[in-house]
Amino acid sequence: MITAHRILLTLTLCLFLCVLAEGASVTVTASGTGVYWIGDGILLGGTNTGNTTTYLFLTGPDLPENGVKLDDVTVPVADGQGSTFVQAGVGPDNTWRYTWDTSAVRQVAGVDHSTYTIYAVSAPRDRAHVSKAAFGTTSVVVKRDFVTVTLSADSVARGDSLTISGTLHDFPDNISVWLFAEGYRSFARPAGGAGDGSFANVVTGSETLNMTAGWCSVIIQHPGKDGEPDVVPINETWIRDAAGSEIDLGVLSREVAVGTLIQAIRTSQSDAYAWSYFRVVEPLTDPRATPALIPTDTDGVPGPGETATLSVTATGANVVSVTAALSAIGGSAAAVMSDTGDGIWTVSTAAIVPSPFVDGAYQPVLLPVKATGADGISNTSVSIPLTVVKNGDANQDNRVTLYDAVYTARHVLGIESYPMTESVGMVAGGDALSLADAAYLARHVLGIPGYEVLH
Template sequence: MILPGSRHKFAMRTAILLVLIVGTAVVPVLGASTDTGVTISADGDQSYYLGEKVVLRGQNSETDTVYLFLTGPDLQATGVNLESPDKAVVSGDPDSFTVVKTDPDNTWEYSYYTANLNLDAGTYTLYAVSKPTAKNRLDGSTAYGTTGIILKKPFITAEISPSNVIKGQPFSVTGIAEGVPNEVQIWITGDSYVYTTQTPVNSDASFTFDADSAMSGDLPAGQNYLIVQHPMADNQLDFIVSGDYVCNVKQGSNANVFKINGQGSLDGMDAADALIEAISSQETNDDTYTSDMYTIIPFQVTGEGDLTSPATGAPTLSADGDQSYYLGEKVVLRGQSSSADTVYLFLTGPNLQATGVNLESPDEAVASGDPDSFTVVKTDPDNTWEYSFYTANLNLDAGSYTLYAVSRPIAKDRFDDSTAYDSTSIILKKPFISAEISPTNVVKGQPFLVTGTAEGVPSEVLIWITGDSYVYTTQTPVNSDASFTFDADSAMSGDLPAGQNYLIVQHPMADNQFDFIVGGDYVRNVKQSNGRNVFKISGYGSLDGIDAADVLTDAVSSQETGGDSTSDTYTIIPFRVSVY
């Protein structure tokens, strides 16, 4: 659920200001280590939106190679590879580091593309080392330098599907433009090729650009660059094509930035760099949030063959609703399978293994021939199947994902003419509400915590816990930084039923009023006339456990789908209660 117009933009501006104020206080002032043979710095003000390019540069008088790694929130403490932050660096293993060659004048430079990496907003430290040495092995004999950067929550995200484009094969660009501008501007640059178009943004902040076979056939083979430009608060694109030039309309009709057509024009990486540097420079000097922003994604174009079409008799797959969900919501998947009594599900998307991952454990790649590596669903006697995909607290970024249903345990890289499968795409959006239980497995009689963030900073959130013959609800205040905490003491924990339980945290959204509350023995929808009863929660015939959770979340989702920014939203987390 996206807050409309000025209210949403104001909320997002406030969030950015908080990040900047807090971030400036915590970015470490870091220089070289005890040995000054290697230096590192980041161009600009060391504060960037996820999706922007960060240019790193420095000197190395020790060796002909610089080994880079990163530390920061939720990363391995010893450091991780910049391009694959899920992979820890290992002392003595050069391939685990991001490797940059030193130029003859002892300088080095590296362009760090931050789009579609498994990184949270926060403060990070970059290390440049003269030899492949992880942080825990750095000592006085190792030449290294460090610098701190802030990566901020993006206003614009995008993804290309498939990630490796094939000439003559259609592809899609999908993404999220926070603030819901009228449109975003898409640029694609390659060898002797520049393309630009404007694409409308939907009311849920999503956008889609479909490139047909003809356009794909015109793309140059090799390295290309996708840039998606967000107009920000004034809803006006600052950089557009005018004649043979890219011009800055904020600086007047004759403010040409660089030539894009004809003799002396820029293309490929040169055009991409000139454009994003112009956008970044203007954005850095603007505190009104009217200067444009961007995300950039390098991608390859090849001429190789594509996956074959699904085989006859394949299972079918669909996702309930409009295929656009907040992280934390439940996604109901369903379909049919006449050729097998089992369906094997997997997922592909941003920062996931290209061959596919398990829905419940997206850090685990699926492996052909290994059923246990897939999410397995049994087909019902009528050949239908259904699966509830709980998206809370999974290692997934906001973005576009593809779900696959296969009749046998086969990963994406092993698909051929004989593979019976179907696929569907969904968008997972940055949540307005997130929550976590600590510890994740609750023990009866032991205290536990529910913590989270409620964007927009409502006065309070509504917490529901449902289990076998058990329903609990309470309101919890939200702090000024959008965080909330609910402390469950030993007495409450002791009342929880053993086994499967469900936590639901309800966000009141823009009107700061809860739409669904307990009234007597019923959960009531107070937005509808006379507070219509939704389901019975106490006494004979009442619902509990998954039944209560499903009816509540379905009711919230149904009202939210109507497009009203005051309708509540939620996150749901299944958790288990054990008895020691």
């Protein structure tokens, strides 16, 4: 039962607190520059003339609006309940101190260069009621220990290697690489720090050969300020998170396993991470053109020696289509190649655009190949080289002149030092190179009617 005595006592206490708070002040400052890495300790201090205890709480991104306990951001402060606040004792000289471990905000998802406000209050009042007490504030910026990741290629053929590299804020000798590919996983392998804020790690050809064509996720784990990772592997499939919980990633799909690991790192006390991925594709080998050199088709009817068969070996039952880009020689942007068996894909082509002429010679044109699997993932790692010479340019000097007619005649007659690709000189429309081609070419160069087109 509420007695008159208890009511009087309560009113007296409230009056005492009001008198105590009147004219009281609280200040707070933070040591350092105002910008800190997660895990740094910040010395907070100030004055409090309104009480023998200073109550501390925190506000900021992704936190409850009225604040959280400074040393445990999972605990919202409750107005009037001192146990939900961090408490710092006030000395006889009205000063107080408290060292805040910024690792506390590690539990805030997405913390990265975030600004937080620290409240110091003369009574346990939350943000909504802080004006009813003396208080001071200071703001700090807390940054996550960072790590970046760069891949040497966006895709890698099975059996080829790939380099993972990057930069980090600290502890270059204690960075871990996690790989999650279809049919292959590698947990917490040492990244190979260079001691200069960088690292590099090679995914070897023997490793990619064990991967199934598809995506491979790369997670780089930074141990944070304390230098010790909070998320660690137990064996080839299990991990232990910062809370000590053991999780079997082996029973999870690649995508779910990656998400589970990232979530464990994000909610740890000190770890940071970077994430990337690359494609694993079936290898393309033996790109070739037969013959390797052809003349331009100048009459629209490819004659003998004016076509080349382009071929490439695309192994793996997963490959469903292969195309070659022939735009550089005047052909289709995606000429469809046919599977002739044993993984060999081919297409025949003529050319109407000659190769670039550089340093006194025709240079091979590289015709990109694109092999696509049933999963839609494509391999564009190889190109087929093909050299295209101007039709009639017997001595291959990038000009068609009377000398080419003479050169052709001397070659046909077997005179030494006049080698040539005979298909380049077959301009009269016959099935084999002869003196008739030399005569036809001379008449063409001289502009004689009836010889306007080289065949």
